[in-house]
Amino acid sequence: MFTYPPIDEEILNLLRTREEFIVIGHISPDGDCLSSQMAMSSLLLKMGKTVHMANAGPFDRSEIAHLRADFLNHIDENLKSRDPLVVVVDCSAPERLGHLAQEIKDLTTVIFDHHSSGEQFGTYRYIVSRSVSTTLIIMQLYQALGVEITQGIAEHLFFGFATDSGFFRFINAYRGETLRMVADLVDLGVSPNMMNDRMTGGKSLGYVKYLGKLIDRSESYFEGRLMISSSCLEDSETYITTDKPSDALYSMLLSVKGVEVVLFFKEISATVTEVGFRSSHQSNFDVGALAESFGGGGHKKAAGATVQENIKIVKAKLLKAVEDLL
Numbered sequence: 001m002f003t004y005p006p007i008d009e010e011i012l013n014l015l016r017t018r019e020e021f022i023v024i025g026h027i028s029p030d031g032d033c034l035s036s037q038m039a040m041s042s043l044l045l046k047m048g049k050t051v052h053m054a055n056a057g058p059f060d061r062s063e064i065a066h067l068r069a070d071f072l073n074h075i076d077e078n079l080k081s082r083d084p085l086v087v088v089v090d091c092s093a094p095e096r097l098g099h100l101a102q103e104i105k106d107l108t109t110v111i112f113d114h115h116s117s118g119e120q121f122g123t124y125r126y127i128v129s130r131s132v133s134t135t136l137i138i139m140q141l142y143q144a145l146g147v148e149i150t151q152g153i154a155e156h157l158f159f160g161f162a163t164d165s166g167f168f169r170f171i172n173a174y175r176g177e178t179l180r181m182v183a184d185l186v187d188l189g190v191s192p193n194m195m196n197d198r199m200t201g202g203k204s205l206g207y208v209k210y211l212g213k214l215i216d217r218s219e220s221y222f223e224g225r226l227m228i229s230s231s232c233l234e235d236s237e238t239y240i241t242t243d244k245p246s247d248a249l250y251s252m253l254l255s256v257k258g259v260e261v262v263l264f265f266k267e268i269s270a271t272v273t274e275v276g277f278r279s280s281h282q283s284n285f286d287v288g289a290l291a292e293s294f295g296g297g298g299h300k301k302a303a304g305a306t307v308q309e310n311i312k313i314v315k316a317k318l319l320k321a322v323e324d325l326l
């Protein structure tokens with residue numbers, strides 16, 4: 001049975017004794033990242049601290065656009081000169097902090113994360129790769145520091161869990177601790193019903209049509225063990241949506257019989273390509289390691305990379321890499 005390891009007393013003392021904090025998460029923040037930043041910041045506020053949240057963005061997606069104003073885009077010299085403690089959540093590598101990585105490099109940094117790949121960075125770390133979400137790691141912190149979890153905080157903690165668990169779908173056997181923690185959050189007033197609406201609703205028609213196009217473009221390789229789809233530059237003119245259809249796309253393509261790996265290529269410019277990686281739960285294929293070899297990172301079953309090359313070249317290289325590994 002899995003239990004969370006204790007948090008180093010050294011880390012807890014830093015949080016108790018420092019007065020000013022900056023809470024940072026990764027670029028292109030997802031639900032777990034932003035919820036972790038907000039829950040972490042609430043924890044420190046409840047301890048009477050001064051807290052700033054920062055994220056390099058973008059905040060384009062409809063479900064997070066309203067949060068943009070709560071996050072600094074830069075750490076100015078004035079703030080830096082007061083030597084705040086930096087708390088980084090849900091982020092496995094400094095590159096994933098975007099331009100903020102450079103701005104915080106001289107400050108003391110504590111990392112709370114659940115990603116399995118990526119280099120070790122930061123001054124102190126509490127990394128639990130088996131935690132379903134980073135928010136559940138932050139929940140451990142509330143308990144270790146004896147700070148009350150209010151309903152609003154419980155909603156942040158649940159939302160991060162909901163995003164990263166695909167709403168309970170990605171939880172394995174013998175992981176009852178996850179459900180017990182989530183049950184506590186529901187007893188604090190969180191409605192899973194409402195959380196599901198918040199997670200999946202509010203999309204535009206353009207989003208649904210874009211998703212349809214990406215499914216239509218999907219191709220199968222290596223006797224159906226790999227499926228890929230791609231998005232080209234012109235799509236952003238044809239389909240007006242700020243939402244990423246990738247999560248829905250992955251679950252559609254992974255539902256095809258025999259599929260082990262799904263790759264989604266997104267042309268960002270003629271020389272930059274974003275790649276999303278997923279592997280099926282029956283497969284042993286480690287997409288986190290594959291993404292890492294292309295300069296990205298993530299988990300065994302879900303990962304991403306931004307490659308500074310044309311989409312055609314990236315596609316050819318990845319097809320070859322997957323073929324060699326399958």
Ligand SMILES: [Mn+2]
Pocket residue numbers: 032033090114133134164
């Ligand atoms: Mn996460």
